[in-house]
Structure formats: structure tokens, C-alpha cells
Amino acid sequence: MGDSKRRALAGRRSVLLGMAGLATAVLAGCADGGTGTVPPAPEQDVAADHRRPSGPATPPPSIAAKSSEQVAAARAQPTPRPLVLPNKGTVVAEFAGRKPQEWGLHVTGVVNDAPSKQAALTFDACGGPGGSDCDHELLRTLRRLNVPATLFVNSRWIRTNQALSAELAADPLFELANHGTSHLPLSVNGRSAYGIVGTANVSAAYDELAGNQQSMYDTFGKTPRFFRPGTAFYDDVTAAMTRRLGMLPVNFTINGDGGATFPAATVATEVGRVRPGDIVISHFNRPAGATAEGYARILPRLLDKGISFARLGDVL
Numbered sequence: 679m680g681d682s683k684r685r686a687l688a689g690r691r692s693v694l695l696g697m698a699g700l701a702t703a704v705l706a707g708c709a710d711g712g713t714g715t716v717p718p719a720p721e722q723d724v725a726a727d728h729r730r731p732s733g734p735a736t737p738p739p740s741i742a743a744k745s746s747e748q749v750a751a752a753r754a755q756p757t758p759r760p761l762v763l764p765n766k767g768t769v770v771a772e773f774a775g776r777k778p779q780e781w782g783l784h785v786t787g788v789v790n791d792a793p794s795k796q797a798a799l800t801f802d803a804c805g806g807p808g809g810s811d812c813d814h815e816l817l818r819t820l821r822r823l824n825v826p827a828t829l830f831v832n833s834r835w836i837r838t839n840q841a842l843s844a845e846l847a848a849d850p851l852f853e854l855a856n857h858g859t860s861h862l863p864l865s866v867n868g869r870s871a872y873g874i875v876g877t878a879n880v881s882a883a884y885d886e887l888a889g890n891q892q893s894m895y896d897t898f899g900k901t902p903r904f905f906r907p908g909t910a911f912y913d914d915v916t917a918a919m920t921r922r923l924g925m926l927p928v929n930f931t932i933n934g935d936g937g938a939t940f941p942a943a944t945v946a947t948e949v950g951r952v953r954p955g956d957i958v959i960s961h962f963n964r965p966a967g968a969t970a971e972g973y974a975r976i977l978p979r980l981l982d983k984g985i986s987f988a989r990l991g992d993v994l
């Protein structure tokens with residue numbers, strides 16, 4: 679599909695609406711998306727977390743060696759925005775009466791791609807049992823190739839990885855974004871995704887958005903600009919709430935690792951489809967998966983083809 683046509687379709691509903699709709703219909707209750715004929719889940723489910731051992735992440739690698747480009751990028755960082763969270767009572771009063779019309783990955787108001795000649799890689803860290811590790815090999819590959827990325831981090835993951843989180847927040851190659859307080863589907867009426875019950879009402883949705891936003895600001899001194907809920911599911915009301923709280927709700931055009939379930943060859947194939955304007959979702963909290971190996975295979979080839987990568991904040 680040409681870039682201009684892609685742009686024309688962006689906005690209300692993405693080019694992936696058909697696939698997303700199928701995913702929504704077929705994968706409700708699916709453990710983690712699998713690798714069969716149905717579209718895979720882009721995000722990880724809490725129940726599946728129990729299948730892998732949990733534990734703190736290993737210590738972060740040194741980031742002492744920085745390229746001149748990274749140093750220049752660090753100097754170019756804009757002054758951090760102050761945190762301006764609207765009062766909870768005000769937001770509840772504004773949104774409490776609204777009935778959602780849509781539920782899924784690509785609902786009205788969610789940004790799925792970027793009007794840019796660059797592509798954006800996004801990686802989630804979901805936290806919780808089995809989801810609180812760190813894929814250091816993947817981060818090493820991104821740093822070695824000087825490929826920027828946006829990292830969506832959940833409150834639980836930050837708590838388990840405090841030193842590492844601070845290191846990532848300070849690295850100009852990366853940008854941290856908000857992946858929710860409790861890693862819940864973002865609903866105003868308790869809708870579920872992949873068997874996980876979403877936030878029950880506007881008040882709970884506010885807490886899921888604002889809890890991690892306040893915590894990230896307090897911890898890192900920066901106000902996250904972007905949000906993606908656990909499971910990546912929203913309704914159209916919570917997508918609007920996300921904007922009201924000062925964040926852009928962001929999903930994706932390419933599901934790079936199927937919740938870290940894809941084998942390396944599939945990761946390489948899916949990420950290999952990336953074109954300017956695409957937003958790719960993958961994970962950096964599952965080192966036992968094949969996400970790192972898939973990216974190590976495909977990123978050099980994409981760079982050779984002239985694909986340029988940017989953080990979401992550079993293209994949105």
C-alpha cells in the first residue's frame with residue numbers, strides 16, 4: 679500500500695481494522711495469541727504470566743560508551759513538560775455518562791501510525807508475575823545499531839526494575855511511555871480482553887491512566903506523552919480520556935512479536951514489513967522469547983534498505 683493511501687486511511691480507523699476486528703472476535707479468551715491461523719495477540723495476558731518463572735531482572739549493562747549522535751540527541755532534549763493531570767472528580771463528571779461504541783485495538787481516537795518518513799519501534803514491559811524481566815540482548819542490539827525506540831513501561835515493572843528504569847529514562851536513545859498502573863484493558867464498563875477483566879468504570883480507568891503517569895513523573899522527572907494499556911485494548915471513551923489526561927493513546931500497524939510468542943523467523947518477517955510511518959509493537963520484558971533474535975536478524979537488513987527509525991515523540 680502506498681504511503682499516501684496509508685495516510686488517507688489513518689485516523690478514525692487504521693488499515694488494520696479488519697485484522698483487528700478479527701483479532702477482537704477470535705481471540706477473546708485466547709491465552710496469548712498463539713501462532714496459528716488467527717491473528718496473534720499483540721500483548722501479553724496476565725494468566726499466561728504464570729507459566730514462566732518470575733524474579734528480578736539482571737543488573738543493567740553499562741551505558742558509559744555513547745556515540746556522538748546520542749550525546750547530541752541528549753543535548754537536544756526539550757525541557758521536560760510539567761505534569762498536568764486534571765482532577766479525578768472533574769474527569770469522572772465529564773466522562774461518566776458516555777456510552778462506548780467500540781472496543782478493540784484500533785478504536786476511534788487511538789493513534790496507530792505516524793505521518794512520517796520514519797518508522798517507530800515500540801516495546802512494552804508489562805510487569806507482574808513472569809513479566810518483570812528485561813531482554814538485555816534486545817536492548818544491546820538497539821544500542822549497537824543506534825536504533826531509537828519508545829519503551830512502554832508498567833508500574834509493576836518499574837517497581838521491580840528501579841535502577842534499570844532510571845538508566846533507560848536517562849538514555850537519549852530511548853523514550854519512556856506509560857503502560858498503565860495495573861496492566862488492565864482500558865474500559866469504562868469492565869469489558870475483558872484475552873480473559874483479563876478491564877477497568878470497571880471511569881474512576882478505575884482514571885486510576886489506570888493517572889497512577890503510573892504520576893509515578894513516572896515522580897520517579898523520572900519527565901511527563902510521559904504516550905499511553906498503551908495492558909492488552910492494548912481500549913473503548914472509544916477511554917481513548918478520549920487518555921487524551922484528556924494529556925497523553926496520546928498509541929497502538930500499532932505491525933504486531934512484531936505476538937506478545938513475545940513468535941519464533942525468531944516470524945519476528946524477522948513481521949518486523950521486516952516495516953515502512954515509513956509504521957508503528958511496531960513488541961516486548962522487552964521476555965528474554966526467554968525470540969524477540970531479540972528476530973530483531974538482531976532483521977534490523978541490519980532494514981537499515982541497509984534505508985529504513986530510518988525514530989521515537990514516537992519525534993514523529994507524533
Ligand SMILES: [Zn+2]
Pocket residue numbers: 721722802803804857861907908909
Ligand atoms: Zn503489556
